[in-house]
Amino acid sequence: MTATVRIDLDSGDPVWRQIADQVRAALVSRRVKPGAQLATVRELALDLGVNHNTVAEAYRQLAAEGFLQLERGVGALVLDREAPRPPAAEQERFARRLKLLLAEARAAGVPVAALRKTIEEVL
Amino acid sequence: MTATVRIDLDSGDPVWRQIADQVRAALVSRRVKPGAQLATVRELALDLGVNHNTVAEAYRQLAAEGFLQLERGVGALVLDREAPRPPAAEQERFARRLKLLLAEARAAGVPVAALRKTIEEVL
DNA sequence: ACGCTTGTATGCCTTGACCAGACAAATTGT
DNA sequence: ACAATTTGTCTGGTCAAGGCATACAAGCGT
Structure with a gap:
Protein backbone atom coordinates (compact mmCIF):
# COMPACT_ATOMS: atom_id res chain seq x y z
CA MET A 1 0.00 0.00 0.00
CA LEU A 79 14.73 5.38 3.99
CA ASP A 80 15.13 7.45 7.13
CA ARG A 81 16.28 10.81 5.95
CA GLU A 82 17.08 13.79 8.09
CA ALA A 83 16.54 17.23 6.65
CA PRO A 84 19.64 18.79 5.14
CA ARG A 85 20.96 22.24 5.84
CA PRO A 86 19.80 24.23 2.83
CA PRO A 87 21.88 27.17 1.63
CA ALA A 88 20.30 30.59 1.87
CA ALA A 89 19.97 30.76 -1.90
CA GLU A 90 17.84 27.64 -1.83
CA GLN A 91 15.58 29.09 0.81
CA GLU A 92 15.23 32.25 -1.20
CA ARG A 93 14.25 30.23 -4.22
CA PHE A 94 11.46 28.54 -2.31
CA ALA A 95 10.33 31.87 -0.97
CA ARG A 96 9.98 33.17 -4.51
CA ARG A 97 8.04 30.16 -5.67
CA LEU A 98 5.76 30.44 -2.68
CA LYS A 99 5.05 34.10 -3.32
CA LEU A 100 4.29 33.43 -6.97
CA LEU A 101 1.93 30.59 -6.17
CA LEU A 102 0.06 32.67 -3.62
CA ALA A 103 -0.18 35.53 -6.09
CA GLU A 104 -1.54 33.21 -8.73
CA ALA A 105 -4.10 31.83 -6.32
CA ARG A 106 -5.24 35.29 -5.31
CA ALA A 107 -5.41 36.25 -8.97
CA ALA A 108 -7.68 33.29 -9.55
CA GLY A 109 -9.90 34.61 -6.81
CA VAL A 110 -9.13 32.18 -4.05
CA PRO A 111 -9.94 33.96 -0.78
CA VAL A 112 -7.09 34.57 1.61
CA ALA A 113 -8.87 32.72 4.38
CA ALA A 114 -8.93 29.54 2.32
CA LEU A 115 -5.21 29.84 1.70
CA ARG A 116 -4.47 30.29 5.39
CA LYS A 117 -6.60 27.30 6.19
CA THR A 118 -4.65 25.06 3.84
CA ILE A 119 -1.37 26.33 5.17
CA GLU A 120 -2.28 25.70 8.78
CA GLU A 121 -3.48 22.29 7.75
CA VAL A 122 0.04 21.40 6.71
CA LEU A 123 2.02 22.95 9.56
CA MET B 1 8.85 50.98 -16.44
CA LEU B 79 -6.67 46.58 -17.06
CA ASP B 80 -8.80 46.80 -13.97
CA ARG B 81 -9.77 43.27 -13.22
CA GLU B 82 -11.91 42.14 -10.36
CA ALA B 83 -11.29 38.72 -8.91
CA PRO B 84 -13.55 36.06 -10.37
CA ARG B 85 -15.55 33.57 -8.38
CA PRO B 86 -13.48 30.44 -8.67
CA PRO B 87 -15.24 27.07 -8.62
CA ALA B 88 -14.53 24.83 -5.66
CA ALA B 89 -12.53 22.50 -7.86
CA GLU B 90 -10.18 25.32 -8.74
CA GLN B 91 -9.66 26.19 -5.10
CA GLU B 92 -8.97 22.57 -4.34
CA ARG B 93 -6.40 22.50 -7.09
CA PHE B 94 -4.55 25.43 -5.60
CA ALA B 95 -4.72 23.84 -2.18
CA ARG B 96 -3.03 20.75 -3.54
CA ARG B 97 -0.28 22.71 -5.24
CA LEU B 98 0.29 24.67 -2.08
CA LYS B 99 0.61 21.56 0.04
CA LEU B 100 3.04 20.01 -2.41
CA LEU B 101 5.21 23.08 -2.52
CA LEU B 102 5.34 23.32 1.26
CA ALA B 103 6.19 19.62 1.48
CA GLU B 104 8.97 20.08 -1.03
CA ALA B 105 10.33 23.03 0.90
CA ARG B 106 10.28 21.13 4.16
CA ALA B 107 11.93 18.18 2.43
CA ALA B 108 14.68 20.53 1.30
CA GLY B 109 15.17 21.54 4.90
CA VAL B 110 13.63 24.98 4.88
CA PRO B 111 12.56 25.71 8.46
CA VAL B 112 8.87 26.22 9.09
CA ALA B 113 9.47 29.63 10.58
CA ALA B 114 11.00 30.86 7.35
CA LEU B 115 7.98 29.64 5.42
CA ARG B 116 5.58 31.38 7.77
CA LYS B 117 7.58 34.55 7.43
CA THR B 118 7.32 34.54 3.66
CA ILE B 119 3.63 33.81 3.80
CA GLU B 120 2.87 36.64 6.19
CA GLU B 121 4.97 38.88 4.00
CA VAL B 122 2.50 38.34 1.17
CA LEU B 123 -0.78 38.50 3.06
C1' DA C 1 19.08 -24.16 -11.99
C1' DC C 2 15.01 -22.18 -13.58
C1' DG C 3 11.41 -18.86 -13.82
C1' DC C 4 9.40 -14.76 -12.00
C1' DT C 5 9.63 -10.19 -10.31
C1' DT C 6 11.77 -5.76 -10.24
C1' DG C 7 14.51 -1.77 -11.58
C1' DT C 8 17.32 -0.15 -15.71
C1' DA C 9 18.80 0.98 -20.34
C1' DT C 10 17.81 1.90 -25.41
C1' DG C 11 15.39 3.66 -29.24
C1' DC C 12 11.51 5.97 -31.12
C1' DC C 13 7.72 9.35 -31.61
C1' DT C 14 5.34 13.35 -30.22
C1' DT C 15 4.90 17.68 -28.04
C1' DG C 16 6.25 22.12 -26.64
C1' DA C 17 9.58 25.79 -25.86
C1' DC C 18 12.28 29.00 -28.04
C1' DC C 19 13.85 31.50 -31.88
C1' DA C 20 14.47 34.03 -36.51
C1' DG C 21 12.23 36.50 -39.60
C1' DA C 22 8.21 38.13 -42.19
C1' DC C 23 3.66 40.36 -41.61
C1' DA C 24 -0.19 43.58 -40.05
C1' DA C 25 -2.10 47.33 -37.51
C1' DA C 26 -1.62 51.64 -35.13
C1' DT C 27 1.02 55.75 -33.98
C1' DT C 28 4.13 59.54 -35.12
C1' DG C 29 6.59 62.82 -37.91
C1' DT C 30 6.69 65.54 -41.97
C1' DA D 1 -2.14 62.56 -46.68
C1' DC D 2 1.86 59.86 -46.80
C1' DA D 3 5.78 57.36 -45.20
C1' DA D 4 8.53 55.66 -41.55
C1' DT D 5 8.56 53.72 -37.19
C1' DT D 6 6.79 51.19 -33.45
C1' DT D 7 4.19 47.42 -31.76
C1' DG D 8 1.80 42.92 -31.42
C1' DT D 9 1.05 38.71 -34.38
C1' DC D 10 1.87 34.92 -37.43
C1' DT D 11 4.70 31.15 -39.82
C1' DG D 12 8.22 28.01 -40.12
C1' DG D 13 12.18 25.70 -38.15
C1' DT D 14 15.30 23.59 -34.55
C1' DC D 15 16.07 21.26 -30.43
C1' DA D 16 15.31 19.30 -25.88
C1' DA D 17 12.29 16.66 -22.93
C1' DG D 18 8.34 13.69 -21.86
C1' DG D 19 6.30 9.47 -22.50
C1' DC D 20 6.12 4.98 -24.42
C1' DA D 21 7.32 0.13 -26.21
C1' DT D 22 10.59 -3.09 -25.84
C1' DA D 23 14.59 -5.43 -24.50
C1' DC D 24 18.00 -6.10 -20.78
C1' DA D 25 20.06 -7.09 -16.07
C1' DA D 26 19.93 -8.19 -11.31
C1' DG D 27 17.82 -10.24 -7.31
C1' DC D 28 14.34 -13.54 -5.20
C1' DG D 29 11.63 -17.92 -4.66
C1' DT D 30 10.70 -22.55 -5.74
Whole structure:
Protein backbone atom coordinates (compact mmCIF):
# COMPACT_ATOMS: atom_id res chain seq x y z
CA MET A 1 0.00 0.00 0.00
CA THR A 2 1.32 3.39 -0.94
CA ALA A 3 0.14 6.96 -0.98
CA THR A 4 -2.77 7.43 -3.33
CA VAL A 5 -1.39 9.48 -6.19
CA ARG A 6 -3.54 11.59 -8.46
CA ILE A 7 -2.32 12.60 -11.90
CA ASP A 8 -3.49 15.64 -13.81
CA LEU A 9 -2.57 15.34 -17.48
CA ASP A 10 -3.53 18.96 -18.14
CA SER A 11 -1.36 20.22 -15.33
CA GLY A 12 1.46 21.37 -17.57
CA ASP A 13 4.25 19.90 -15.52
CA PRO A 14 5.45 16.40 -16.26
CA VAL A 15 3.80 13.32 -14.83
CA TRP A 16 6.99 11.96 -13.31
CA ARG A 17 7.39 15.16 -11.31
CA GLN A 18 3.79 15.08 -10.13
CA ILE A 19 4.34 11.57 -8.84
CA ALA A 20 7.60 12.52 -7.16
CA ASP A 21 6.04 15.56 -5.54
CA GLN A 22 3.08 13.70 -4.13
CA VAL A 23 5.08 10.77 -2.86
CA ARG A 24 7.59 13.17 -1.33
CA ALA A 25 4.78 14.97 0.43
CA ALA A 26 3.59 11.67 1.85
CA LEU A 27 7.08 10.86 3.09
CA VAL A 28 7.78 14.26 4.61
CA SER A 29 4.48 14.21 6.44
CA ARG A 30 5.40 10.77 7.78
CA ARG A 31 2.20 9.31 6.46
CA VAL A 32 4.51 6.65 5.07
CA LYS A 33 7.25 5.73 7.49
CA PRO A 34 10.85 4.61 6.96
CA GLY A 35 11.18 0.89 6.41
CA ALA A 36 7.95 0.63 4.49
CA GLN A 37 7.76 -0.74 0.98
CA LEU A 38 6.31 1.44 -1.73
CA ALA A 39 4.38 0.08 -4.67
CA THR A 40 6.61 -1.25 -7.42
CA VAL A 41 7.09 0.88 -10.47
CA ARG A 42 4.89 -1.40 -12.53
CA GLU A 43 2.15 -1.58 -9.93
CA LEU A 44 1.90 2.17 -9.57
CA ALA A 45 2.23 2.65 -13.31
CA LEU A 46 -0.65 0.28 -13.95
CA ASP A 47 -2.68 1.99 -11.26
CA LEU A 48 -2.11 5.40 -12.81
CA GLY A 49 -2.38 4.27 -16.39
CA VAL A 50 1.10 5.41 -17.40
CA ASN A 51 4.26 3.70 -18.51
CA HIS A 52 6.41 2.14 -15.81
CA ASN A 53 9.39 4.18 -16.96
CA THR A 54 7.50 7.30 -15.98
CA VAL A 55 7.10 6.04 -12.43
CA ALA A 56 10.69 4.83 -12.44
CA GLU A 57 11.84 8.36 -13.28
CA ALA A 58 9.92 9.71 -10.29
CA TYR A 59 11.35 7.06 -8.00
CA ARG A 60 14.87 7.75 -9.23
CA GLN A 61 14.38 11.42 -8.40
CA LEU A 62 13.34 10.59 -4.86
CA ALA A 63 16.21 8.13 -4.55
CA ALA A 64 18.61 10.87 -5.63
CA GLU A 65 17.16 13.05 -2.88
CA GLY A 66 17.81 10.32 -0.36
CA PHE A 67 14.22 9.30 0.30
CA LEU A 68 14.19 5.88 -1.31
CA GLN A 69 16.44 2.93 -1.85
CA LEU A 70 15.80 1.16 -5.12
CA GLU A 71 16.86 -2.40 -5.76
CA ARG A 72 16.11 -4.78 -8.55
CA GLY A 73 13.97 -7.73 -7.66
CA VAL A 74 12.99 -6.04 -4.41
CA GLY A 75 11.28 -2.72 -4.96
CA ALA A 76 11.34 0.71 -3.36
CA LEU A 77 12.27 0.95 0.29
CA VAL A 78 11.56 4.09 2.32
CA LEU A 79 14.73 5.38 3.99
CA ASP A 80 15.13 7.45 7.13
CA ARG A 81 16.28 10.81 5.95
CA GLU A 82 17.08 13.79 8.09
CA ALA A 83 16.54 17.23 6.65
CA PRO A 84 19.64 18.79 5.14
CA ARG A 85 20.96 22.24 5.84
CA PRO A 86 19.80 24.23 2.83
CA PRO A 87 21.88 27.17 1.63
CA ALA A 88 20.30 30.59 1.87
CA ALA A 89 19.97 30.76 -1.90
CA GLU A 90 17.84 27.64 -1.83
CA GLN A 91 15.58 29.09 0.81
CA GLU A 92 15.23 32.25 -1.20
CA ARG A 93 14.25 30.23 -4.22
CA PHE A 94 11.46 28.54 -2.31
CA ALA A 95 10.33 31.87 -0.97
CA ARG A 96 9.98 33.17 -4.51
CA ARG A 97 8.04 30.16 -5.67
CA LEU A 98 5.76 30.44 -2.68
CA LYS A 99 5.05 34.10 -3.32
CA LEU A 100 4.29 33.43 -6.97
CA LEU A 101 1.93 30.59 -6.17
CA LEU A 102 0.06 32.67 -3.62
CA ALA A 103 -0.18 35.53 -6.09
CA GLU A 104 -1.54 33.21 -8.73
CA ALA A 105 -4.10 31.83 -6.32
CA ARG A 106 -5.24 35.29 -5.31
CA ALA A 107 -5.41 36.25 -8.97
CA ALA A 108 -7.68 33.29 -9.55
CA GLY A 109 -9.90 34.61 -6.81
CA VAL A 110 -9.13 32.18 -4.05
CA PRO A 111 -9.94 33.96 -0.78
CA VAL A 112 -7.09 34.57 1.61
CA ALA A 113 -8.87 32.72 4.38
CA ALA A 114 -8.93 29.54 2.32
CA LEU A 115 -5.21 29.84 1.70
CA ARG A 116 -4.47 30.29 5.39
CA LYS A 117 -6.60 27.30 6.19
CA THR A 118 -4.65 25.06 3.84
CA ILE A 119 -1.37 26.33 5.17
CA GLU A 120 -2.28 25.70 8.78
CA GLU A 121 -3.48 22.29 7.75
CA VAL A 122 0.04 21.40 6.71
CA LEU A 123 2.02 22.95 9.56
CA MET B 1 8.85 50.98 -16.44
CA THR B 2 7.62 47.61 -15.45
CA ALA B 3 8.14 45.09 -12.71
CA THR B 4 11.69 43.83 -12.63
CA VAL B 5 11.48 40.27 -13.85
CA ARG B 6 14.09 37.67 -13.04
CA ILE B 7 14.48 34.57 -15.20
CA ASP B 8 15.90 31.27 -14.03
CA LEU B 9 16.88 29.15 -17.01
CA ASP B 10 17.46 26.09 -14.80
CA SER B 11 14.05 26.38 -13.20
CA GLY B 12 12.49 23.64 -15.26
CA ASP B 13 9.32 25.50 -16.12
CA PRO B 14 9.20 27.59 -19.27
CA VAL B 15 10.43 31.14 -19.44
CA TRP B 16 7.15 32.52 -20.77
CA ARG B 17 5.36 31.16 -17.73
CA GLN B 18 7.94 32.58 -15.35
CA ILE B 19 7.42 35.98 -16.91
CA ALA B 20 3.65 35.65 -16.75
CA ASP B 21 3.77 34.54 -13.12
CA GLN B 22 5.97 37.37 -11.98
CA VAL B 23 4.09 40.05 -13.87
CA ARG B 24 0.83 38.65 -12.55
CA ALA B 25 2.19 38.82 -9.03
CA ALA B 26 3.07 42.46 -9.57
CA LEU B 27 -0.42 43.19 -10.87
CA VAL B 28 -2.25 41.34 -8.12
CA SER B 29 -0.23 43.08 -5.45
CA ARG B 30 -1.15 46.40 -7.09
CA ARG B 31 2.50 47.34 -7.38
CA VAL B 32 1.53 48.13 -10.96
CA LYS B 33 -1.84 49.80 -11.18
CA PRO B 34 -4.57 49.70 -13.83
CA GLY B 35 -4.03 52.17 -16.61
CA ALA B 36 -0.28 51.83 -16.55
CA GLN B 37 1.72 50.83 -19.58
CA LEU B 38 3.93 47.77 -19.35
CA ALA B 39 7.18 47.46 -21.21
CA THR B 40 6.71 46.43 -24.83
CA VAL B 41 7.40 42.84 -25.72
CA ARG B 42 10.63 43.78 -27.44
CA GLU B 43 11.83 46.00 -24.62
CA LEU B 44 11.32 43.36 -21.99
CA ALA B 45 12.71 40.69 -24.28
CA LEU B 46 15.86 42.70 -24.84
CA ASP B 47 16.11 43.32 -21.12
CA LEU B 48 15.84 39.63 -20.30
CA GLY B 49 17.90 38.42 -23.20
CA VAL B 50 15.16 36.31 -24.74
CA ASN B 51 13.21 36.39 -27.96
CA HIS B 52 10.33 38.84 -28.17
CA ASN B 53 7.98 35.96 -28.97
CA THR B 54 8.66 34.49 -25.56
CA VAL B 55 7.54 37.67 -23.86
CA ALA B 56 4.60 37.92 -26.24
CA GLU B 57 3.47 34.47 -25.16
CA ALA B 58 3.53 35.54 -21.53
CA TYR B 59 1.60 38.72 -22.30
CA ARG B 60 -0.98 36.77 -24.28
CA GLN B 61 -1.49 34.52 -21.30
CA LEU B 62 -2.12 37.48 -19.03
CA ALA B 63 -4.39 39.04 -21.63
CA ALA B 64 -6.40 35.83 -21.77
CA GLU B 65 -6.75 36.03 -17.99
CA GLY B 66 -8.07 39.56 -18.30
CA PHE B 67 -5.12 41.40 -16.85
CA LEU B 68 -3.82 43.11 -19.96
CA GLN B 69 -5.08 44.70 -23.11
CA LEU B 70 -2.73 44.23 -26.03
CA GLU B 71 -2.81 46.45 -29.08
CA ARG B 72 -0.51 46.79 -32.02
CA GLY B 73 1.40 50.00 -32.24
CA VAL B 74 0.48 50.80 -28.66
CA GLY B 75 1.71 48.18 -26.24
CA ALA B 76 0.41 46.45 -23.15
CA LEU B 77 -2.15 48.26 -21.04
CA VAL B 78 -2.95 47.16 -17.51
CA LEU B 79 -6.67 46.58 -17.06
CA ASP B 80 -8.80 46.80 -13.97
CA ARG B 81 -9.77 43.27 -13.22
CA GLU B 82 -11.91 42.14 -10.36
CA ALA B 83 -11.29 38.72 -8.91
CA PRO B 84 -13.55 36.06 -10.37
CA ARG B 85 -15.55 33.57 -8.38
CA PRO B 86 -13.48 30.44 -8.67
CA PRO B 87 -15.24 27.07 -8.62
CA ALA B 88 -14.53 24.83 -5.66
CA ALA B 89 -12.53 22.50 -7.86
CA GLU B 90 -10.18 25.32 -8.74
CA GLN B 91 -9.66 26.19 -5.10
CA GLU B 92 -8.97 22.57 -4.34
CA ARG B 93 -6.40 22.50 -7.09
CA PHE B 94 -4.55 25.43 -5.60
CA ALA B 95 -4.72 23.84 -2.18
CA ARG B 96 -3.03 20.75 -3.54
CA ARG B 97 -0.28 22.71 -5.24
CA LEU B 98 0.29 24.67 -2.08
CA LYS B 99 0.61 21.56 0.04
CA LEU B 100 3.04 20.01 -2.41
CA LEU B 101 5.21 23.08 -2.52
CA LEU B 102 5.34 23.32 1.26
CA ALA B 103 6.19 19.62 1.48
CA GLU B 104 8.97 20.08 -1.03
CA ALA B 105 10.33 23.03 0.90
CA ARG B 106 10.28 21.13 4.16
CA ALA B 107 11.93 18.18 2.43
CA ALA B 108 14.68 20.53 1.30
CA GLY B 109 15.17 21.54 4.90
CA VAL B 110 13.63 24.98 4.88
CA PRO B 111 12.56 25.71 8.46
CA VAL B 112 8.87 26.22 9.09
CA ALA B 113 9.47 29.63 10.58
CA ALA B 114 11.00 30.86 7.35
CA LEU B 115 7.98 29.64 5.42
CA ARG B 116 5.58 31.38 7.77
CA LYS B 117 7.58 34.55 7.43
CA THR B 118 7.32 34.54 3.66
CA ILE B 119 3.63 33.81 3.80
CA GLU B 120 2.87 36.64 6.19
CA GLU B 121 4.97 38.88 4.00
CA VAL B 122 2.50 38.34 1.17
CA LEU B 123 -0.78 38.50 3.06
C1' DA C 1 19.08 -24.16 -11.99
C1' DC C 2 15.01 -22.18 -13.58
C1' DG C 3 11.41 -18.86 -13.82
C1' DC C 4 9.40 -14.76 -12.00
C1' DT C 5 9.63 -10.19 -10.31
C1' DT C 6 11.77 -5.76 -10.24
C1' DG C 7 14.51 -1.77 -11.58
C1' DT C 8 17.32 -0.15 -15.71
C1' DA C 9 18.80 0.98 -20.34
C1' DT C 10 17.81 1.90 -25.41
C1' DG C 11 15.39 3.66 -29.24
C1' DC C 12 11.51 5.97 -31.12
C1' DC C 13 7.72 9.35 -31.61
C1' DT C 14 5.34 13.35 -30.22
C1' DT C 15 4.90 17.68 -28.04
C1' DG C 16 6.25 22.12 -26.64
C1' DA C 17 9.58 25.79 -25.86
C1' DC C 18 12.28 29.00 -28.04
C1' DC C 19 13.85 31.50 -31.88
C1' DA C 20 14.47 34.03 -36.51
C1' DG C 21 12.23 36.50 -39.60
C1' DA C 22 8.21 38.13 -42.19
C1' DC C 23 3.66 40.36 -41.61
C1' DA C 24 -0.19 43.58 -40.05
C1' DA C 25 -2.10 47.33 -37.51
C1' DA C 26 -1.62 51.64 -35.13
C1' DT C 27 1.02 55.75 -33.98
C1' DT C 28 4.13 59.54 -35.12
C1' DG C 29 6.59 62.82 -37.91
C1' DT C 30 6.69 65.54 -41.97
C1' DA D 1 -2.14 62.56 -46.68
C1' DC D 2 1.86 59.86 -46.80
C1' DA D 3 5.78 57.36 -45.20
C1' DA D 4 8.53 55.66 -41.55
C1' DT D 5 8.56 53.72 -37.19
C1' DT D 6 6.79 51.19 -33.45
C1' DT D 7 4.19 47.42 -31.76
C1' DG D 8 1.80 42.92 -31.42
C1' DT D 9 1.05 38.71 -34.38
C1' DC D 10 1.87 34.92 -37.43
C1' DT D 11 4.70 31.15 -39.82
C1' DG D 12 8.22 28.01 -40.12
C1' DG D 13 12.18 25.70 -38.15
C1' DT D 14 15.30 23.59 -34.55
C1' DC D 15 16.07 21.26 -30.43
C1' DA D 16 15.31 19.30 -25.88
C1' DA D 17 12.29 16.66 -22.93
C1' DG D 18 8.34 13.69 -21.86
C1' DG D 19 6.30 9.47 -22.50
C1' DC D 20 6.12 4.98 -24.42
C1' DA D 21 7.32 0.13 -26.21
C1' DT D 22 10.59 -3.09 -25.84
C1' DA D 23 14.59 -5.43 -24.50
C1' DC D 24 18.00 -6.10 -20.78
C1' DA D 25 20.06 -7.09 -16.07
C1' DA D 26 19.93 -8.19 -11.31
C1' DG D 27 17.82 -10.24 -7.31
C1' DC D 28 14.34 -13.54 -5.20
C1' DG D 29 11.63 -17.92 -4.66
C1' DT D 30 10.70 -22.55 -5.74
